[in-house]
Amino acid sequence: MSLLSLKWSLPLFLVALACHRSSHLSQSCLSYEPEVVVLTGTLTEERRFGAPNYGENPSTDRKLIIPILQLGDDVNVCGEAKSELNADTIRGVRQIQLIFAGERPTYQRLLHEEVRVIGTLEEAVLGSDFTDVVLTVKAIKPVGTRP
Numbered sequence: 383m384s385l386l387s388l389k390w391s392l393p394l395f396l397v398a399l400a401c402h403r404s405s406h407l408s409q410s411c412l413s414y415e416p417e418v419v420v421l422t423g424t425l426t427e428e429r430r431f432g433a434p435n436y437g438e439n440p441s442t443d444r445k446l447i448i449p450i451l452q453l454g455d456d457v458n459v460c461g462e463a464k465s466e467l468n469a470d471t472i473r474g475v476r477q478i479q480l481i482f483a484g485e486r487p488t489y490q491r492l493l494h495e496e497v498r499v500i501g502t503l504e505e506a507v508l509g510s511d512f513t514d515v516v517l518t519v520k521a522i523k524p525v526g527t528r529p
Contacts, residue, residue, distance in 0.1 A: 411460040414468035415502035421478070421517070422525060423453040425489060425497045430512050448512055449480040449489055451499055459503055459515050468505045472514045478503075479513040480522075489522060496525040 412419050431437035432444035453476050461471040480499065482489070500521040506514050 411458045411471075412503060413460060414462060414465070415504055415518070417502065418500060418520065419503055419517070420498060420500050421451060421453065421457070422496065422498050423451040423478075425480075425492050425495060425522075426450045426452055427493065428512070432510060436509050446510070449482070450513070451478045451480055451497070451517065453477065459505075461505070467507055468503075470505055472505070475513075475515050477513055479506075479511060479516045481516050481518045483518060492522065492524060498523050498525055498527075 426449075428448045428450050430446045430448050431440055432446040435443050437443060456474045456476055458473045459471065459475060461469045463469060480489075480501075499517060499519055501517045501519045504516050504518065506512075506516055
């Protein structure tokens with residue numbers, strides 16, 4: 383190998399590595415709503431204190447059961463700089479609170495099962511949001527069934 387080719391090998395390698403890392407990061411970053419996402423993980427529940435004091439006075443606080451999606455792998459959720467509510471990028475998310483709109487959800491039959499959840503992500507803003515990112519559920523099904 384000539385001295386000239388060695389001189390250019392390292393800079394070219396570093397440029398290629400930077401492009402690969404940049405491409406990898408952009409591909410592995412989920413978006414907040416209105417973008418619809420599909421996530422797979424294990425459905426669990428956690429008990430938490432709710433209003434009015436969220437654990438500061440357990441005798442008067444509501445006792446809540448929160449559905450949680452435990453992800454097999456970390457995900458990153460990229461913020462939108464122009465958004466007032468979803469501006470922060472949150473990296474390394476391993477669990478996401480599920481929000482079921484409308485009637486009382488009937489997800490209990492899927493507890494401790496691997497599920498596929500379709501919905502939209504939002505950054506936690508309410509006192510009742512117990513994970514950094516929450517997912518409003520549009521559909522939830524056991525893995526192995528058609529989406």
